[in-house]
Amino acid sequence: MQLNINNWNDTIIEWIPYSKFNDVKEISKIGRSSVYLATWKGGPLYYDYKNGNEWIRKSDKKVVLKYLKSKELEFLNVVKAYTTYKNGIILKVYGISRNKKDYIIVFQLIDIHERYVFYNLPTNEKVIDFIQQMQLKVNYHYDVVFEWIPYNQFNDIEEVGEGGFSTVYSAIWKDGPLYFDDNKMEWIRKINKKVALKCLHNSQNINEKFLNEAKEYSIDSLNILRIHGISQNPNTKNYIMVLQYAEGGDFNKWINRNYESFDWTNKIKVLNNIINGLKEIHQKRKVHHDLHTRNILFLFRSTSDIVEYTRISDMGLCGEVDNIDEEKIYGVMPYVAPEVLRGKLYTQAADIYSFGMVMYFIATGRQPFADRAHDELLALDICEEVRPKLNELEAPKFYIELMKRCWDSNPNNRPNAAEISDQLRFWKNVDFECAENYRKSNLSKRKPLIIHPQAVYTSRILNPYTKILSKNYNSNCSDCAIVD
Incomplete structure (x- = not known):
């Protein structure tokens, strides 16, 4: 040397x-x-x-x-x-x-280690060790800098929404995140940065498994929501994930504002962004675990910013923070693969099943199984290969074929993320002319979507609805014995 x-x-x-x-x-x-x-x-x-x-x-x-x-x-x-x-x-x-x-x-x-590794650290040794691990991984200027952020750094805290296991707020981070200035060749801060605070319910006794899953957010990607660090509410003692703020909100809210301008050109752009983010996750031998439309975010509010600013969020962070019970099944039922409902482990193929349901939402503007209760009967039907319905004019034949491959009951028959990404690159606007004409002609006929009162599109524990399902993939769910 x-x-x-x-x-x-x-x-x-x-x-x-x-x-x-x-x-x-x-x-x-x-x-x-x-x-x-x-x-x-x-x-x-x-x-x-x-x-x-x-x-x-x-x-x-x-x-x-x-x-x-x-x-x-x-x-x-x-x-x-x-x-x-x-x-x-x-x-x-x-x-x-x-x-x-x-x-x-x-x-x-380096400066980033020396100045920030011991900066205002919490008292929880697990969290201290986790933050130091994350910061010592910073080797390149484009790496994600993960910090402990004191709660008094946040101003103008406002609730944005609540899920099954967390409440999300917007806030202004006074000091702001670190980034590497290539001209000055040093780390500097973007002050008064708007961020999202994901406050985790019942997280006072945060476990190592959850902290390890939080590392999934440190993937540096244009298609994955950036994480800035962890904080803690001094009153509740609950931990907080400090995330990049998505002004456009989740896919549900975004599509309601932009339905008329969400043409097939933009649909395919969004689909590309999602599958590219999922591909990066899978290339790192990770699994998302909870892909659905509330975990797909838009940094801006309109379709004009759609190409670069679609983000995947909540990688591996669904579930109860203080519970590491591997037997519990979490998620939004229509997006959960049948083998997972049966109690099998969540795999990359299960992510692809969820992606197939996202394809349905993009094509139709409707949530899968919005017209029925998300209960034992739906779980049984999903395992019996019942899938949401769509008019064949709503999407091209090749689109529908790929979607159906993604939600195949057999995980081995589903394409992988790289294959889907490659296939999408060959799709041209001309291939969607018929579907786009159908979409335009039906804009005026679109009725307000009616959601069944027992249809739930936030992540939750699904075990109460899966007791009748067998873990044996080859058995028909209709033959499963009901477990008391």
Whole structure:
């Protein structure tokens, strides 16, 4: 590595004896590695071009030690990756070390770590560890900076809506989020930023499983709602997810305002945005768990901003925060795959089933099964392959065929997100002329949607309605015995 040094600003990788570190303190564990803070007595080399053009050391330098439980070759490949990728990287490698059998990468303690890792942290050790893990993952200027945000940072708090497990508010964050200024080459804040506060019911005893699921929000994507951090209401002690604010609201509210201008060109743009976000989630080997129209948000209110500003929210965050019962089924019943209703684990294929129901909503402007109660009988019918109805003129044949593949009862028959994304790219406006003409001719005939009083489109516990369903995929639900 040192033979590749040609310029004063090249990265110098040193072998640093472990005895050179003082005040070693464990911060967190991330996967197979542990992270420590330490003081490097000798300090790193840097080129002093102002005073003599020579290499000197900065003694007693604070550094980050990342222990890797890897084989020697794997370890060297990790080091090489950090030192060869320079576009956008803000985390500098000083060298490598070893403590007993563990290899160590020695990183620069960058400004974002030093200034904000210990800033106004809460008293809950689980939350402290979680926030420090998230902040020590910041390696590049485009990474999501996850913070602990004191509740007194919020002004003008107003309730926006309430779901089964949380209440959402809008607020002004006085200091605002951090972002990396490429011109100044430093982290700065956008003051007085409007944000969404998702206040989690009964979250005083927040569990590690939920905190781990909150990491799903840290995916940096144009199609996924950004998370800024966590806060806590000092009165209720409930925890709060601080999120990017979506001015246009959820898909339900947005479509009611924009139904007439929501033509097939815009429908396909929105569909593309949703499947691209879902594809990114699945590429990271994650599952959304609760995809439905209330978890699809629009940053702006009109169709003119539709292309770049559709967002997926609530990844893995549905459910009771203080309960880790894996047997509980959560969601909006018409969007939940039949195998999940039977008690099987939620998979990426179950997300695709939900996406099929979103396709139905986009094509028709109607919620699936809006005309009936969301109860045991609907759960039974979903498992018996009953699906929402639509007029064949409402959407092209190829659209309907893809939608039906997505909501196939057999998860193995459903396409994956990448396949759907590829298929959507070949759809042209001309392919939707008949459906668009039908849509326009029926705008004046559209009647106010009547929703059954027992149709529920917020996430909730569904177990009371699934007791008659069998876990055995191959059995017909009509043969299932009723469980008392």
